Amino acid sequence: NAYPNWGRRAINERKTTKWNWQGQMLFNKEINANHGIDGVLGFELAEEKGKFSYIAGTGFTNPNVINPVSNALQDDNVDTPTIDETKTKQTYEYDISNASRVSLFSQINYNYKKKYFFLGNFRRDESSVFGNDTNVALNSGAGLAWIVSSENFLKSNSWIDFLKLKVSYGSTGNSRIGSYRSKGLYDFDQNGYNGENYASPSDAPNGHLSWEKNKKFNTGIDFNIFNTIEMTLEYYYDDLSDLIVSREIPAENGYTSIELNAADMYNRGFEFTTRFKWFQKGKFKWSTSFNIATLKNRITDLKGLGDEYSTANLAIAQKIGYSTSTIWGVNWVGVDPATGRDMIKKNGQVYDAATYTKLFTNADWEPIGNTQPIAFGGFSNRISYKDITFSITGAYQWGGDKLVSDAIIAKYSNTINRNLSVNAMDYWKNPGDIVTQPAPGNNTLISNMSKYVYDATYIKISNINL
Numbered sequence: 001n002a003y004p005n006w007g008r009r010a011i012n013e014r015k016t017t018k019w020n021w022q023g024q025m026l027f028n029k030e031i032n033a034n035h036g037i038d039g040v041l042g043f044e045l046a047e048e049k050g051k052f053s054y055i056a057g058t059g060f061t062n063p064n065v066i067n068p069v070s071n072a073l074q075d076d077n078v079d080t081p082t083i084d085e086t087k088t089k090q091t092y093e094y095d096i097s098n099a100s101r102v103s104l105f106s107q108i109n110y111n112y113k114k115k116y117f118f119l120g121n122f123r124r125d126e127s128s129v130f131g132n133d134t135n136v137a138l139n140s141g142a143g144l145a146w147i148v149s150s151e152n153f154l155k156s157n158s159w160i161d162f163l164k165l166k167v168s169y170g171s172t173g174n175s176r177i178g179s180y181r182s183k184g185l186y187d188f189d190q191n192g193y194n195g196e197n198y199a200s201p202s203d204a205p206n207g208h209l210s211w212e213k214n215k216k217f218n219t220g221i222d223f224n225i226f227n228t229i230e231m232t233l234e235y236y237y238d239d240l241s242d243l244i245v246s247r248e249i250p251a252e253n254g255y256t257s258i259e260l261n262a263a264d265m266y267n268r269g270f271e272f273t274t275r276f277k278w279f280q281k282g283k284f285k286w287s288t289s290f291n292i293a294t295l296k297n298r299i300t301d302l303k304g305l306g307d308e309y310s311t312a313n314l315a316i317a318q319k320i321g322y323s324t325s326t327i328w329g330v331n332w333v334g335v336d337p338a339t340g341r342d343m344i345k346k347n348g349q350v351y352d353a354a355t356y357t358k359l360f361t362n363a364d365w366e367p368i369g370n371t372q373p374i375a376f377g378g379f380s381n382r383i384s385y386k387d388i389t390f391s392i393t394g395a396y397q398w399g400g401d402k403l404v405s406d407a408i409i410a411k412y413s414n415t416i417n418r419n420l421s422v423n424a425m426d427y428w429k430n431p432g433d434i435v436t437q438p439a440p441g442n443n444t445l446i447s448n449m450s451k452y453v454y455d456a457t458y459i460k461i462s463n464i465n466l
Contacts, residue, residue: 023042115150230277332449
């Protein structure tokens with residue numbers, strides 16, 4: 001006999017302990033009226049420990065009460081007298097994760113006549129999450145700034161309140177990758193029959209796994225005029241290298257994949273921020289803020305890929321020369337009036353969906369969109385009179401695409417227990433029909449078709465407060 005599979009109880013418990021210890025030595029020296037210098041020298045120690053446990057059970061003799069997992073029992077199989085199956089429907093899992101970091105950092109700032117500024121910094125980080133020979137990252141940076149509005153040739157003007165030019169270049173590192181991605185890991189399980197534990201390989205070791213690197217360039221201008229308008233315009237370029245990705249490896253190694261520093265890319269764009277102080281006197285005040293930003297992203301190098309790019313379920317793939325936000329798929333050109341099948345265009349030739357899937361694979365997908373917008377940003381408006389304040393904030397996106405699930409648009413396999421979109425009503429029934437949806441029973445479904453890509457432009461009000 002087996003007990004009915006009544007009731008299920010699952011308990012997840014996670015405990016995390018973190019500590020952080022910092023020490024800093026600061027100095028500030030006004031050498032004379034024209035020269036000033038200040039800086040910091042410090043260290044940081046950090047450690048994080050995590051414990052996770054999971055227990056679950058299904059099937060209780062009395063499902064009308066909250067049972068401990070240990071009550072999830074089933075009858076022992078009389079045909080296997082040496083094996084105890086009474087606790088087969090109970091699950092117990094336990095996981096630990098530990099990570100630590102040691103950092104040394106320094107920065108020096110110098111100014112001449114409070115018009116010309118220089119800063120330089122350097123830091124050394126050592127993290128336990130990487131291989132023993134590659135766990136140290138050295139990063140530094142430098143910046144220059146010039147307050148042009150403090151120069152004599154601009155002091156007599158009546159409309160420029162503040163003008164500053166700035167430029168900086170430096171490097172940073174990333175170690176937020178999880179505790180053990182460079183280590184060789186095994187899963188230990190109890191076989192449930194004789195109570196013995198056995199180990200199976202989980203994550204492949206890579207003692208050469210090292211920090212991700214980001215070389216950052218930034219330049220900009222701060223510009224305030226008429227005691228009313230504040231503006232900031234900046235250009236940035238981030239060169240990211242040694243990005244950590246997963247790569248498949250031959251199963252003869254005992255593992256199916258390994259973590260590698262195997263990708264490079266860049267981000268670049270502009271950011272513009274402005275604030276208008278329309279009225280700032282007396283009991284009535286009114287100000288408006290607005291910002292807009294652009295981002296262009298490109299993959300510049302990939303290592304360890306057998307194909308040109310790796311596929312993913314949501315059509316977010318990797319390919320040199322393309323953005324990481326590219327949507328990959330097939331170009332849909334309509335429904336064949338004669339057969340009711342989706343028609344796909346590839347290399348200038350049109351195929352029905354069934355023929356296309358026989359001739360091509362996901363590795364033949366093409367760009368059908370990009371989730372990255374042309375520009376994006378936010379805005380706010382604030383009006384106050386005495387003690388009454390009214391504010392409104394919002395955000396917007398111009399351009400960019402969204403891949404909508406085909407199940408929402410036209411997947412007929414959901415008819416048993418799911419509602420369908422009204423779009424599904426416009427489906428092919430007879431030869432000659434001009435429709436947007438294919439025949440339900442005579443078509444090969446492809447999830448990543450351009451017909452499911454929609455414009456993601458929007459503007460929204462996120463908060464109104466009085």
